[in-house]
Amino acid sequence: MGGSGRANAEKFIRDQTKERLQQAGLQPKACDAWLKAKPRITANYARDAAAASKYWRLGTELLGKLPKKPKRTIEQHMAASDILQDSRRAREDFLGRHAEAVYRKLTKSLAEFPRVEDLPYFAAKLVPGLTPTRAQVDAESALLQSEKDGVEIDQGIFLSHVLANAETGMHLCHAMLRPKMESIERSREFATDGVIDFGPAKIERVGKAAVVTVQNPRFLNAEDDDTLDDTETAADIAIFDSQSEICILRGGVVEHPKYKDRKVFSAGINLTHLYRGKIPFLWYIRRDMGIVNKMFRGLAMGGRGPDEMQGGTHEKPWVAGVDVFAIGGGCQYLLAMDYVVAGSDAYMTLPARKEGIIPGAANLRLTRFVGARMARQAILMGRRFECDSPEGRLICDEVVPPDQMEQTLARVVDDYTSSGVVSAASNRRAFRVSEEPLDLFRRYMAVYCREQAYCHFSPALIANLEKHWNAAQRKI
Numbered sequence: 001m002g003g004s005g006r007a008n009a010e011k012f013i014r015d016q017t018k019e020r021l022q023q024a025g026l027q028p029k030a031c032d033a034w035l036k037a038k039p040r041i042t043a044n045y046a047r048d049a050a051a052a053s054k055y056w057r058l059g060t061e062l063l064g065k066l067p068k069k070p071k072r073t074i075e076q077h078m079a080a081s082d083i084l085q086d087s088r089r090a091r092e093d094f095l096g097r098h099a100e101a102v103y104r105k106l107t108k109s110l111a112e113f114p115r116v117e118d119l120p121y122f123a124a125k126l127v128p129g130l131t132p133t134r135a136q137v138d139a140e141s142a143l144l145q146s147e148k149d150g151v152e153i154d155q156g157i158f159l160s161h162v163l164a165n166a167e168t169g170m171h172l173c174h175a176m177l178r179p180k181m182e183s184i185e186r187s188r189e190f191a192t193d194g195v196i197d198f199g200p201a202k203i204e205r206v207g208k209a210a211v212v213t214v215q216n217p218r219f220l221n222a223e224d225d226d227t228l229d230d231t232e233t234a235a236d237i238a239i240f241d242s243q244s245e246i247c248i249l250r251g252g253v254v255e256h257p258k259y260k261d262r263k264v265f266s267a268g269i270n271l272t273h274l275y276r277g278k279i280p281f282l283w284y285i286r287r288d289m290g291i292v293n294k295m296f297r298g299l300a301m302g303g304r305g306p307d308e309m310q311g312g313t314h315e316k317p318w319v320a321g322v323d324v325f326a327i328g329g330g331c332q333y334l335l336a337m338d339y340v341v342a343g344s345d346a347y348m349t350l351p352a353r354k355e356g357i358i359p360g361a362a363n364l365r366l367t368r369f370v371g372a373r374m375a376r377q378a379i380l381m382g383r384r385f386e387c388d389s390p391e392g393r394l395i396c397d398e399v400v401p402p403d404q405m406e407q408t409l410a411r412v413v414d415d416y417t418s419s420g421v422v423s424a425a426s427n428r429r430a431f432r433v434s435e436e437p438l439d440l441f442r443r444y445m446a447v448y449c450r451e452q453a454y455c456h457f458s459p460a461l462i463a464n465l466e467k468h469w470n471a472a473q474r475k476i
Contacts, residue, residue: 017082024079026065034058038086041093045101049127052094056129059087069147084149091130091157099161102127103168110167113175116285119162120155131158137280145277146462152281156453159285163446166439170307173442176289177300177313182229183236190237198230202252203237207410208245208417209319210238214266215252220259223329224270225283232291239299239316245417248409249295249320249333259324263405265346268328271355272474275465281456285449287329288360293441296336297432298425308433315425317416321409322346322387323402328359334395335365338428339416341409342387343402348395349384354468356461358452364444368435370394 014035021031037058039051063083066076095102104110106122114122120131132151140148163169190196195204202213212234214221223231238247251265273279298315300306306313320326320334322342331348334340350359350366359379366375370391377383385392388399400408416424432438455461 017086020075020082021062021079024066024073024076026062026079030058030062030065034062034083039090039094041090041097043097045098048094048098052090052130053128055090056087059083060129063149069149080149087129088154088157091154092161094127094130095158095161099158100165100168102130103162103165103171107171110171113171113178115175116159116172116289117282119172120158120282123158131155141277141280143277145275145457146459148277148457150453150457153453153457155281156285156449160446160450163442163449166442169442169446170305170439173289173293173438173445174300174306176286177294177297177306179236179240179299179301180233183233183240186233187237187240190241191243194243196234196237198234200227201231201234203234205241205244206248207413209248209413210241210244210246210316211248211250212238213250213252216270217252217255219270219272220254220256220264220267221251221330222267222270223287224273225279228283228287228291232286232294235291235294236299239294240301240314245316245421246413247295247316247318248413249318249337251323251330262402263321263323265320265322265324265326266328266330266333267325268330268351269355269357271465271469274355275462275469275474279456281453284357284360284452284456285445288332288448289445292332292336292360295333296436297438298428307438308429311429313425313429315428317421317424317428319409319412319416321405322348322396323405325349327351328355331395332360332362332365335362335369338424339398339412340396341398341400341405341412342392342396343405344388344399345402346387347384348387348392349382350378351382351468352379353382354464356458356464357455358448361441361444361448364436364441 018031018035022028037055039048039055041048063080066072066080072080102123105126106114106119121134124131124133131154136151140151162172186196190203200215202215204211214227214231216222216227251263253261254264269279295318297306298313300312301314302312304310304312317338319339319341320337322340324343324346326334326348328351331350334348350362352359363379366378374383374391378385385395387396393399398408
């Protein structure tokens with residue numbers, strides 16, 4: 001298309017957008033100001049950042065003149081969609097040119113290692129409008145998921161571009177594999193006492209094993225924003241505890257009368273909290289780049305990078321004990337384990353279809369266990385794997401009667417440690433370099449960040465939760 005043809009097409013689209021904005025009751029002057037401010041991204045970072053920030057600010061002001069999402073008319077919904085989509089296209093364009101420059105400024109030329117729960121908020125200060133501020137996210141966090149405009153989608157777009165760049169993406173992966181400061185501070189306590197009960201998670205030393213137990217009994221040990229930080233801290237401590245040689249992941253005893261006095265491995269993401277808008281988008285990224293990846297790869301410690309070629313991680317074997325079920329995120333943990341012991345009455349599912357989200361890194365890992373066809377059946381069609389089945393045994397190493405779980409786990413620990421585990425880290429790295437090197441994980445997460453952001457705020461997610469979970473009737 002020639003220059004004049006492109007200009008005519010752009011004018012037609014702009015006129016159509018202006019008409020929809022005015023039909024929603026927005027003032028022509030404000031509409032014109034926003035439409036005319038649309039930046040043309042160049043190679044000049046400073047100029048592009050200033051122009052884009054102005055455009056995003058005017059768009060936010062225009063969106064703020066509309067009623068809140070539940071009270072909008074059809075025309076107002078269409079106008080809001082125009083503002084949000086056009087603003088996001090501008091973010092994609094800006095980051096396509098300048099993501100590396102932004103990240104280098106935020107990390108002082110890669111000298112600092114901010115985590116994903118902080119990085120997008122730092123970006124919001126550096127380039128206003130590129131990502132939402134904490135105040136904007138906090139304002140939406142008070143709403144039901146269905147009532148949000150999804151300002152956090154812009155965090156996903158930003159992280160996707162950071163991860164898509166090999167150098168900045170590997171640096172961010174490194175940042176998320178470093179032990180948390182709280183973990184370092186509490187490790188001395190664990191070394192002395194051999195147990196720390198954080199509430200949502202507990203770590204205790206049992207013989208040669210550091211046992212991490214998830215404890216969210218009211219919600220069948222589901223994961224949510226109240227459990228994630230403490231569980232990651234416990235996992236950090238377990239990995240670098242010098243008095244244990246192996247780590248175990250369990251679920252605690254739950255309150256539900258159906259499973260009275262029984263341990264349950266995990267019910268996955270807390271769907272009630274998700275429906276109620278209490279799961280922030282960054283929760284997904286913190287989880288999969290943090291605790292799950294640490295279990296899979298170990299902790300980045302010292303000056304070397306954490307990829308397999310540099311061998312810069314401190315790691316231990318992980319064993320999971322699966323009682324009753326491993327649903328969603330629970331099943332995702334199993335794909336990062338070195339050994340899985342399950343009760344013969346337990347099962348595993350990845351109910352992404354019934355939730356409307358991507359099941360963490362399962363799309364990357366499940367195929368290695370059950371093959372491509374069954375992986376798609378599990379993720380796209382909700383196939384359930386009984387642990388005590390030929391398919392289930394592709395994920396579970398041992399399946400035993402439920403009352404033999406404790407003694408079996410004790411035997412597995414003894415088998416792993418009786419001759420020492422000095423070669424465990426080396427063998428784990430050797431497996432990973434052929435199956436899932438860190439750079440492959442980085443590329444996966446670049447896609448995941450963007451796609452999960454849109455899934456998290458999709459109307460389909462709400463419909464799925466109401467249809468399959470009866471979420472509207474459940475108490476938080």
